[in-house]
Amino acid sequence: MIDATRRTLLKGSLAAGSVGVAAGLLAPRLALADWNAAAFQAKDIPTALTGLMGSDAPETSDRIKIKAPDIAENGAVVPVTVETDLEGVTSIAIIASKNQTPLIASFDFSGSAIPFVSTRIKMAETADVVAVVKVGDKLYQNAKSVKVTIGGCGG
Amino acid sequence: MSDIKIRASLSGDETTVKCLMSHPMETGMRKDSKTGELVPAHFIEEVVCKHKDEVVLTANWSGGVSKNPYLSFKFKGGVAGDPITVTWTDNKGETQSASDQIKG
Numbered sequence: 164m165i166d167a168t169r170r171t172l173l174k175g176s177l178a179a180g181s182v183g184v185a186a187g188l189l190a191p192r193l194a195l196a197d198w199n200a201a202a203f204q205a206k207d208i209p210t211a212l213t214g215l216m217g218s219d220a221p222e223t224s225d226r227i228k229i230k231a232p233d234i235a236e237n238g239a240v241v242p243v244t245v246e247t248d249l250e251g252v253t254s255i256a257i258i259a260s261k262n263q264t265p266l267i268a269s270f271d272f273s274g275s276a277i278p279f280v281s282t283r284i285k286m287a288e289t290a291d292v293v294a295v296v297k298v299g300d301k302l303y304q305n306a307k308s309v310k311v312t313i314g315g316c317g318g
Numbered sequence: 319m320s321d322i323k324i325r326a327s328l329s330g331d332e333t334t335v336k337c338l339m340s341h342p343m344e345t346g347m348r349k350d351s352k353t354g355e356l357v358p359a360h361f362i363e364e365v366v367c368k369h370k371d372e373v374v375l376t377a378n379w380s381g382g383v384s385k386n387p388y389l390s391f392k393f394k395g396g397v398a399g400d401p402i403t404v405t406w407t408d409n410k411g412e413t414q415s416a417s418d419q420i421k422g
Binding site: 185197198199201204230239240241244247259263264266267269270271272273274276277279280281282283284285290315 | 321326332334337345347363366369372373374377378379380381382383384387388389390391392393394407
C-alpha cells in the first residue's frame with residue numbers, strides 16, 4: 164500500500180518535470196512565431212475572442228455569409244466558406260462553438276485581398292460555426308448551425 | 319518537391335487562389351486507437367500567402383483545421399503570370415513553401 168503511494172508520487176513528479184521541460188522548450192519558439200497561443204488554446208469563445216481581437220462582444224450582421232453544410236456526415240472534414248461585403252475588413256476568425264478549443268482559424272487580410280476565405284474544419288459535435296469579422300475596431304459576427312453525425316476530433 | 323498544390327485563376331479583376339497542403343494536423347487531444355496514448359500535437363500554425371512580394375493573407379490555425387488543409391482566398395489586381403507563393407510553418411518549426419503562376 165505504502166509502496167503504491169510512493170509509485171504514484173514518483174510518477175506524478177516525473178510528469179510534472181516533463182511538462183516543465185516542454186514548456187521551456189516551447190516558449191522561445193512561440194515568441195518567434197507570433198502565434199496567439201492564449202487565443203487558440205482558450206476553452207471558451209469570449210477568452211479566445213478577447214485574446215485574438217481585443218473584445219468579446221461582436222455585433223450580429225447578416226452581411227457576413229457563412230457557407231457550410233446543414234448536416235455534416237463526417238465532423239473531421241466540414242467545408243466552411245466565409246464571405247462578407249463589409250468594407251475595410253482586416254480579419255476573419257472561424258469558430259466551432261462546441262469544440263474543446265473553439266477558435267479554429269483566423270485570417271488577416273492585407274493589400275488587395277477580398278474578404279473571402281474557404282477552408283475545411285473539424286467539428287466535435289453538432290454546433291454553430293461562428294464567423295467573426297473585424298472592421299477597424301469593430302467586431303461583427305454571424306453563425307450557422309451544422310449538424311454533425313460523426314464527431315471529428317478523434318477520441 | 320513540395321507538398322503544397324496551388325491553383326490560381328483570374329476572372330475579371332479577381333484572382334482566386336486554391337491550395338491544398340499535406341499535413342497531419344494533429345490537435346494533441348486525439349488518442350491513438352492502438353496504444354491509447356495521446357498523439358502529440360502537430361499542426362500548421364501559420365500560412366502566409368503572397369502575390370508577388372506583397373502579403374495578401376496571413377492565416378493562423380489551431381489543430382481544428384482538417385487534415386491535409388484546404389485554403390482558398392481571393393484578391394484584386396493580379397495579372398496572368400504573376401507568382402503566388404504559399405508558405406506554412408507548423409508547431410514543430412517545420413516549414414514548406416511553394417509557388418505557382420496566375421493562369422489567365
